[in-house]
Amino acid sequence: MSEGFFSRGFHGRRRTSDLSERLPPGQYLERDFPVLSAGPTPQTPLASWDFSIVGEVDQPKRWSWDAFHTLPRETITRDIHCVTKWSKLDTYWEGVSLDLLLAQVATAAEYVIAFCDGGYTTNLPLEEVTGRKAWIVDTYEGEPLASEHGGPARLLIPHLYFWKSAKWVRGLRLLEKDEPGFWESLGYNNHGDPWKEERYWGD
Amino acid sequence: MEGRTLLGRLSWQLGEVVATRPETARTKSITLDLPGWTGHRAGQHVDVRLTAEDGYRAERSYSIASPPEEAPRVTLTVERLDDGEVSPYLTEELRVGDKLELRGPIGGYFVWEAEIGGPLLLVAGGSGIVPLMAMLRHRDAAAGTVATRLLYSSRALEEMIYRDELNRRMKSSAMLEVLQTLTRAQPPGWTGYSRRIDLQMLREVAWPVEQRPLTFICGPTPFVETAAAILVKLGHEPARLKTERFGPTGEKKHDGE
Ligand SMILES: Cc1cc2nc3c(=O)[nH]c(=O)nc-3n(C[C@H](O)[C@H](O)[C@H](O)COP(=O)(O)OP(=O)(O)OC[C@H]3O[C@@H](n4cnc5c(N)ncnc54)[C@H](O)[C@@H]3O)c2cc1C
Numbered sequence: 001m002s003e004g005f006f007s008r009g010f011h012g013r014r015r016t017s018d019l020s021e022r023l024p025p026g027q028y029l030e031r032d033f034p035v036l037s038a039g040p041t042p043q044t045p046l047a048s049w050d051f052s053i054v055g056e057v058d059q060p061k062r063w064s065w066d067a068f069h070t071l072p073r074e075t076i077t078r079d080i081h082c083v084t085k086w087s088k089l090d091t092y093w094e095g096v097s098l099d100l101l102l103a104q105v106a107t108a109a110e111y112v113i114a115f116c117d118g119g120y121t122t123n124l125p126l127e128e129v130t131g132r133k134a135w136i137v138d139t140y141e142g143e144p145l146a147s148e149h150g151g152p153a154r155l156l157i158p159h160l161y162f163w164k165s166a167k168w169v170r171g172l173r174l175l176e177k178d179e180p181g182f183w184e185s186l187g188y189n190n191h192g193d194p195w196k197e198e199r200y201w202g203d
Numbered sequence: 204m205e206g207r208t209l210l211g212r213l214s215w216q217l218g219e220v221v222a223t224r225p226e227t228a229r230t231k232s233i234t235l236d237l238p239g240w241t242g243h244r245a246g247q248h249v250d251v252r253l254t255a256e257d258g259y260r261a262e263r264s265y266s267i268a269s270p271p272e273e274a275p276r277v278t279l280t281v282e283r284l285d286d287g288e289v290s291p292y293l294t295e296e297l298r299v300g301d302k303l304e305l306r307g308p309i310g311g312y313f314v315w316e317a318e319i320g321g322p323l324l325l326v327a328g329g330s331g332i333v334p335l336m337a338m339l340r341h342r343d344a345a346a347g348t349v350a351t352r353l354l355y356s357s358r359a360l361e362e363m364i365y366r367d368e369l370n371r372r373m374k375s376s377a378m379l380e381v382l383q384t385l386t387r388a389q390p391p392g393w394t395g396y397s398r399r400i401d402l403q404m405l406r407e408v409a410w411p412v413e414q415r416p417l418t419f420i421c422g423p424t425p426f427v428e429t430a431a432a433i434l435v436k437l438g439h440e441p442a443r444l445k446t447e448r449f450g451p452t453g454e455k456k457h458d459g460e
Binding site for chain 1 (some may be wrong): 213214215253254255256258259260261262263264287292295296297301302303304307309310311312313421424427428431432434435441444446447448449
């Protein structure tokens with residue numbers, strides 16, 4: 001619509017960065033770690049925390065905090081991209097791969113919706129969270145994940161905008177049909193690929 | 204956590220700057236005429252996009268300060284960060300007659316409409332007042348009498364955005380109370396609070412839990428974290444506390460103003 005428009009007197013600042021090829025379009029480099037959430041930070045005692053896989057499965061699965069910590073762990077170093085325009089490079093996490101968790105159920109489902117303390121949800125096609133693309137992480141930069149960043153555990157799906165990396169995650173519901181999550185039903189894009197700038201509906 | 208759905212597609216539109224107004228030494232309100240604006244709800248924001256002559260672009264989000272009743276005019280209030288990329292342009296370079304590219308409205312959660320009712324508790328830190336101001340303006344424009352309390356924290360009196368307007372609204376509107384705290388410097392004779400938000404302050408200001416108030420908190424992250432955690436501790440329902448965090452994240456630099 002506004003082809004050829006430019007902002008009089010605007011020059012911009014960060015054109016010459018050797019990191020620019022790691023920044024998706026519209027993103028800027030952030031060194032802090034901003035926090036964005038829709039409500040107060042939930043506080044679930046570890047003794048009552050669990051992680052479940054439910055929905056279209058042969059048999060639901062559930063891990064207590066202790067059981068979750070007997071699972072094989074991985075370390076993950078990735079760039080992350082928030083729809084509010086910041087990106088953070090080389091963030092370092094530790095957790096359990098969704099491949100490993102999902103391998104423990106039999107399902108014909110093609111979609112998954114993550115559910116969280118506080119009522120937040122986010123939806124994904126199963127193929128976006130399998131094949132070494134997604135983890136449940138409980139450690140950030142070598143420390144237990146802080147509660148404002150989603151601790152005790154959050155999803156980590158670095159290749160999608162960070163609202164998909166649901167904080168305070170408590171489980172996955174497997175679905176045959178896609179179903180929009182919290183932000184996805186409030187105008188955010190259903191898929192959320194930062195490299196395609198899939199921010200809002202219709203992007 | 205229900206919400207209403209938005210329009211199918213958000214496209215970029217050009218607005219013309221029809222007025223600018225300094226609010227404090229660091230903040231300016233920018234009023235745009237947006238012929239293609241389809242309306243918004245108090246609490247929503249827009250994405251602003253700046254394009255340099257060579258095609259370089261930068262985008263940032265800004266809350267809408269004006270009430271839906273003023274559409275198709277929309278006002279943003281921007282705080283200048285000296286080392287920022289976009290906010291110095293908006294507060295210093297942009298002038299009446301210029302065009303600004305934006306899209307919106309965005310966000311369907313941190314919103315309030317007069318018919319949702321109250322009582323309403325609004326808790327603002329620094330420029331976090333902006334979306335809450337849209338709610339207050341909407342409340343008055345809709346002839347609302349919803350019982351409302353605003354607790355507004357600033358570093359100093361001169362940094363308080365919309366100060367005169369807030370006083371005026373409080374005087375002219377029944378059921379609106381504005382409580383202020385100044386965290387760094389207080390003028391002689393100051394009768395408001397003089398410290399960061401804490402348990403005691405929220406105990407005094409917040410509505411009784413039994414009245415099931417609806418609370419909106421907006422400001423820098425540590426501020427929002429503190430206020431929301433205290434209200435939960437005081438027994439407020441987490442589902443009735445809505446938060447929006449923006450502004451710089453530097454937890455050392457910005458100590459919960
Ligand atoms: C939903 C939402 C609503 C918002 N509403 C408002 C509003 O109503 N009013 C408002 O004023 N703001 C609002 N904001 C914040 C706004 O979007 C911008 O973040 C803000 O204006 C700063 O942008 P900037 O380009 O000036 O600064 P940026 O260039 O983004 O810099 C931000 C800070 O990061 C630091 N920084 C940047 N680059 C570097 C670097 N390379 N190295 C080290 N440090 C660096 C700087 O210290 C600077 O202070 C909102 C944000 C969100 C998400």
